[in-house]
Amino acid sequence: ATDYFSSITGLEQLLQTEQILMRDLSTHLSKSKARLQQLESELSAIELEHELAGKGMENYLTNPVNVYRLMKRLRTDWTELEARVQQMSSRMPFSIAQHHHTLSFPSQEDVDGAALALVRLQSTYKLDVAQVAAGILNGIKYGTAMSWQDCFVLGQQLFEMEDYNNTKVWLRESMERLRQRQPHHILPEAGTLNSMELVAKTLFQMGDFDTAYELSQRVLEFDPKRIRNWHLGDKAAQPTPTRVDEDDDWAENVWGGHLPKHSDPYSLTEEFAHYEKVCRGEVGPSAAQERPLRCRYARGHNTFRLLAPFKIEEHSLDPYVVTYHDMLSVEKIVELKQMAVPRMQRSTVNPLPGGQLKKSAFRVSKNAWLAYNTHPTMLGMLQDLHDASGLDMTYCEQLQVANYGVGGHYEPHWDFFRDESHYPAEEGNRIATAIFYLSDVEQGGATAFPFLNFAVKPQLGNVLFWYNLHRSSDMDYRTKHAGCPVLKGSKWIGNVWIHEATQTFARPCDVYRDHEISLDYEAIK
Ligand SMILES: O=C(O)CCC(=O)C(=O)O
Numbered sequence: 001a002t003d004y005f006s007s008i009t010g011l012e013q014l015l016q017t018e019q020i021l022m023r024d025l026s027t028h029l030s031k032s033k034a035r036l037q038q039l040e041s042e043l044s045a046i047e048l049e050h051e052l053a054g055k056g057m058e059n060y061l062t063n064p065v066n067v068y069r070l071m072k073r074l075r076t077d078w079t080e081l082e083a084r085v086q087q088m089s090s091r092m093p094f095s096i097a098q099h100h101h102t103l104s105f106p107s108q109e110d111v112d113g114a115a116l117a118l119v120r121l122q123s124t125y126k127l128d129v130a131q132v133a134a135g136i137l138n139g140i141k142y143g144t145a146m147s148w149q150d151c152f153v154l155g156q157q158l159f160e161m162e163d164y165n166n167t168k169v170w171l172r173e174s175m176e177r178l179r180q181r182q183p184h185h186i187l188p189e190a191g192t193l194n195s196m197e198l199v200a201k202t203l204f205q206m207g208d209f210d211t212a213y214e215l216s217q218r219v220l221e222f223d224p225k226r227i228r229n230w231h232l233g234d235k236a237a238q239p240t241p242t243r244v245d246e247d248d249d250w251a252e253n254v255w256g257g258h259l260p261k262h263s264d265p266y267s268l269t270e271e272f273a274h275y276e277k278v279c280r281g282e283v284g285p286s287a288a289q290e291r292p293l294r295c296r297y298a299r300g301h302n303t304f305r306l307l308a309p310f311k312i313e314e315h316s317l318d319p320y321v322v323t324y325h326d327m328l329s330v331e332k333i334v335e336l337k338q339m340a341v342p343r344m345q346r347s348t349v350n351p352l353p354g355g356q357l358k359k360s361a362f363r364v365s366k367n368a369w370l371a372y373n374t375h376p377t378m379l380g381m382l383q384d385l386h387d388a389s390g391l392d393m394t395y396c397e398q399l400q401v402a403n404y405g406v407g408g409h410y411e412p413h414w415d416f417f418r419d420e421s422h423y424p425a426e427e428g429n430r431i432a433t434a435i436f437y438l439s440d441v442e443q444g445g446a447t448a449f450p451f452l453n454f455a456v457k458p459q460l461g462n463v464l465f466w467y468n469l470h471r472s473s474d475m476d477y478r479t480k481h482a483g484c485p486v487l488k489g490s491k492w493i494g495n496v497w498i499h500e501a502t503q504t505f506a507r508p509c510d511v512y513r514d515h516e517i518s519l520d521y522e523a524i525k
């Protein structure tokens with residue numbers, strides 16, 4: 001199985017893998033140490049003999065026992081020693097390959113995914129690269145710092161993924177770290193210098209002269225002889241370009257705006273930039289509400305709830321988006337996760353009609369589908385949703401439990417299906433969504449509504465509820481929403497999608513058609 005990067009459960013396996021490798025290496029080292037000590041003591045014994053001999057060579061060599069032992073040492077003992085030393089390095093009990101069938105190892109896709117996640121977080125939350133490299137997220141130091149090699153490898157990888165803007169940023173950070181490094185005299189491995197040269201050359205050919213120059217300077221500092229290797233070819237004969245500012249759009253200068261991108265065009269739109277702002281909490285809801293938003297108690301559709309009322313926090317009245325506070329206890333959440341974990345798989349996105357479900361950088365998480373009738377906790381969730389909203393729960397998809405690891409996200413989308421072939425006609429489209437938050441998230445991971453200008457922070461036990469459709473049954477395009485990237489922590493949610501067919505009395509049509517209000521938003525898509 002691959003996709004270790006998309007959720008916390010996969011990553012835990014990788015940590016276990018490393019644990020076992022650590023144990024192996026440690027055993028190996030202590031065995032080696034014991035052998036080394038053995039060799040050392042044998043060497044000391046020989047040294048002692050030589051000390052004795054040194055005190056009076058003639059006297060020493062006239063003793064037949066000493067002569068015999070010298071002969072024997074040179075004839076057999078040293079050969080034996082040689083064999084043992086050789087054995088130590090060749091017959092290593094330490095081997096990674098022996099574990100390949102039993103332990104989890106990340107694939108290249110995983111490493112790429114983790115690199116993308118890091119870069120996504122840095123750009124979504126406008127993090128300072130130097131800070132990220134230092135292990136600091138939004139002012140809080142969590143992890144250990146990245147070495148200059150870490151940054152360099154990340155830069156190289158971004159380069160291979162054709163994300164040239166970020167390549168530049170990380171290579172520069174790598175050079176900065178290299179400059180600050182103590183002590184200065186340790187020479188990087190020849191392989192590292194080779195790849196630095198290669199990257200410098202390619203950057204040069206692509207026109208990023210500044211970074212190429214910087215990189216070359218570093219290589220030369222380490223190994224001045226290398227200048228012999230450098231023949232940058234015809235490109236060197238080209239006229240020197242005018243220097244561009246750090247923040248200038250380098251890609252545009254070099255490629256006339258046609259730079260290949262690993263990311264989809266949507267992430268370059270203004271709408272996407274706005275969505276990222278909403279994730280960062282930089283925009284507040286517009287004041288165009290007909291009445292102010294409130295937090296209130298309600299008994300919903302169950303008289304019993306007079307005693308235990310719902311705690312409703314309104315986020316928007318039209319479209320209707322609310323949080324029900326404290327709907328699920330920690331104990332029940334633990335049960336749900338236990339049921340879900342063994343079934344978790346990488347999330348897919350809905351294909352175009354006729355297409356196949358696809359893994360996508362658009363949605364990085366893992367999920368599992370659970371049937372409500374397999375556990376009373378889940379039936380209770382449906383009952384609570386019915387009591388709160390009055391909706392009929394006959395046609396719900398199975399509960400979808402999802403987990404986002406660090407960098408996991410779900411880009412803006414609608415939950416309703418725009419193609420009728422995607423849902424059974426007798427069930428109707430997804431009229432409403434309820435997200436049960438099954439965890440808190442330390443930083444990031446909010447559910448964002450870019451058209452409505454607000455984001456809801458996950459809070460364990462709360463339910464976020466909204467209608468995806470107008471009362472007229474038409475799709476409400478204003479409900480576009482997203483799971484912002486998780487910056488720190490692990491995000492768990494349970495999605496309930498309620499379908500429309502049985503809601504005739506629970507949510508009757510209005511006397512006028514109300515969908516036209518969101519046609520504008522359809523145009524934006
Ligand atoms: O993760 C979130 O906050 C949103 C999830 C979502 O929109 C979905 O799964 O359809």
Ligand SMILES: [Fe+2]
Binds near residue numbers: 413414415481
């Ligand atoms: Fe959604």
